[in-house]
Amino acid sequence: MKLEEYQGVWVFIEQNDRVIEGVSLELLGAGRKLADKLNVSLAGVLLGEGIKPLASEVITGGADEVYVIDHPVLKDYRTESYMKCIMLLAEKYKPEIFLYGATPNGKDLASAVATDLNTGLTADTTMLDVDVDNRLLEASRPAFGGNIMATILCKKHRPQMATVRPKVMKALEPDTARAGKIIEETISLAEEDMRTKVFQIVKDVTKKASLAEAHVIVCGGKGMGDLQNFGLLYELAETIGASVGGTRDVVEAGWLPHHLQIGQTGETVTPKIYFAVAVSGAIQHVVGMKNSEIIIAINKDPNAPIFDVATYGIVGDAMEIIPKLIEEFKQVPINQGGEISYA
Ligand SMILES: Cc1cc2nc3c(=O)[nH]c(=O)nc-3n(C[C@H](O)[C@H](O)[C@H](O)COP(=O)(O)OP(=O)(O)OC[C@H]3O[C@@H](n4cnc5c(N)ncnc54)[C@H](O)[C@@H]3O)c2cc1C
Numbered sequence: 001m002k003l004e005e006y007q008g009v010w011v012f013i014e015q016n017d018r019v020i021e022g023v024s025l026e027l028l029g030a031g032r033k034l035a036d037k038l039n040v041s042l043a044g045v046l047l048g049e050g051i052k053p054l055a056s057e058v059i060t061g062g063a064d065e066v067y068v069i070d071h072p073v074l075k076d077y078r079t080e081s082y083m084k085c086i087m088l089l090a091e092k093y094k095p096e097i098f099l100y101g102a103t104p105n106g107k108d109l110a111s112a113v114a115t116d117l118n119t120g121l122t123a124d125t126t127m128l129d130v131d132v133d134n135r136l137l138e139a140s141r142p143a144f145g146g147n148i149m150a151t152i153l154c155k156k157h158r159p160q161m162a163t164v165r166p167k168v169m170k171a172l173e174p175d176t177a178r179a180g181k182i183i184e185e186t187i188s189l190a191e192e193d194m195r196t197k198v199f200q201i202v203k204d205v206t207k208k209a210s211l212a213e214a215h216v217i218v219c220g221g222k223g224m225g226d227l228q229n230f231g232l233l234y235e236l237a238e239t240i241g242a243s244v245g246g247t248r249d250v251v252e253a254g255w256l257p258h259h260l261q262i263g264q265t266g267e268t269v270t271p272k273i274y275f276a277v278a279v280s281g282a283i284q285h286v287v288g289m290k291n292s293e294i295i296i297a298i299n300k301d302p303n304a305p306i307f308d309v310a311t312y313g314i315v316g317d318a319m320e321i322i323p324k325l326i327e328e329f330k331q332v333p334i335n336q337g338g339e340i341s342y343a
Contacts (some may be wrong), residue, residue: 003096003135006158009035010095012086013044013058013066014106016077018051020058023101023166028062030169031099034130034137041065043095047085049075052184059180062172066182067093073189076198077105083112085187090117092185095159097137099128102163110163120154122162126287127151128169137162142264142287149283167212167268168291211260216242216273219262219289222249223278223299224318230255232322233277239329245269247285263288278318281306298322 009031014021028044035042043065044058055066069085086109090098098113100106102124114121122139127149129138136153137160143150154160211217218237224230230250237244246256248263262269264284274292279285281297281304289295290309297310298318307313314321 001157003156003158006094006096008040008043008093008095009038009097010043010045010090010099010159011063012098012100012106012109013046013054014101014103015046015048015051015054018048018054020054020061021101021103021166022171023103023106023164025061025171026166026169027099027101027164028058029172030128030164031097032062032172034097034128035064037130037132038096038135040096043067043093045086045089047071047074047082049073052182055182057174059178059182060174060176062175062178064180066180068182068184069187070184071187071189073191073194076201077109078194078196078198079108079112080195081189082109083116084189085185086113087116088187089185090159096135097130098159098161100161100163102165107163110161114161117157117159119157119159119161120152122152122154125162125164126168128162128164136160142284147283165268167270170291211243211245211262211267211269214243214269214271216240216275217245217262217269217271217289217292218242218275218277219245219247219279220250220255220277221247221279222253223280224250224255225278227253227255229319232319232326236275236322236326236329239326242273242275247279247282276306276310277322279306280304281309 011027011031013024031042041064044063045067047069049072052070055068058066067089073081100110125139125141127140138151139162140149140151218233220230220233245260245262250256251258251261264287268288270291272293274295276297294311296312297306298314298321300317302315
């Protein structure tokens, strides 16, 4: 394999019902930085049916080029048909880096493609960088039970591939003045040749509103002591229009269901304001919330690691501080007429 033949950074643009997934736009933001450092172009790969109009969104999101394959067989995601398209494009144009969202479809596709291209894949990456001199992607992720961050390199094969967790990277502000190239490719696919058929896609409507969408989160830790004390956090959340989440220890104690756990093995969140109350700030927790815009930590231990990522820190007993905050927030005039705006 001649590594020098491979050039450019690619992002798989995942779309569902012709709406681009947020993680794909986040990857264009991250990919832009990598491409600029390597002095190469950034391309999006857009597959589906009736998806050509989305190509301009990929360009305004940061891409220089968009490879588009628009075909009726690509209407719904299937490993076989999507993999065929990616193989065609990757073998023809030879990207050096190829990023996918760590969504169910992104993970499925990336692993199938990595196997067929005989290259490496780093799964569930939370940090990306490049070693420019050696043109190596540095894909970092928690490893060994989350006790260390491992940086994984793919030295001998191309493309260097990674799946990246949603909500970890930042999308760019859409730039409508950006110009880019749309490259349409054709592929011969026949529905009757497909080994899997999609009869129906059933949307999960039972899931509660996702923490990932919340603007303000009050996260409680084990230091709240017991379920009754934890109830204080609901009162605070209700006062300021926030959602409640917790650490893994809180979930294990049975104070919250698992879908409200934040961190490496729970949700990744990026609210505008994140209250971390009686949370120690273990690395496995921090990877899931460190990109929040404002982090307010309340902890009685001044040396708690959560203060290392906090924007504001309050050292003290949460049982005294939270009732005072609730009292104060209730006095905020804008809250008396309805909702506080966090826009
Ligand atoms: C593979 C793996 C995956 C993991 N995944 C996750 C994950 O997804 N999410 C996650 O959260 N954790 C995860 N963990 C667990 C993580 O390592 C920590 O154990 C956990 O985050 C600690 O939770 P905590 O901060 O609630 O509790 P503790 O670490 O016990 O911290 C309690 C904090 O409360 C403070 N405190 C105590 N009383 C008060 C008071 N009255 N007022 C103010 N502060 C007080 C203490 O000073 C302390 O800092 C994972 C661990 C592993 C090994």
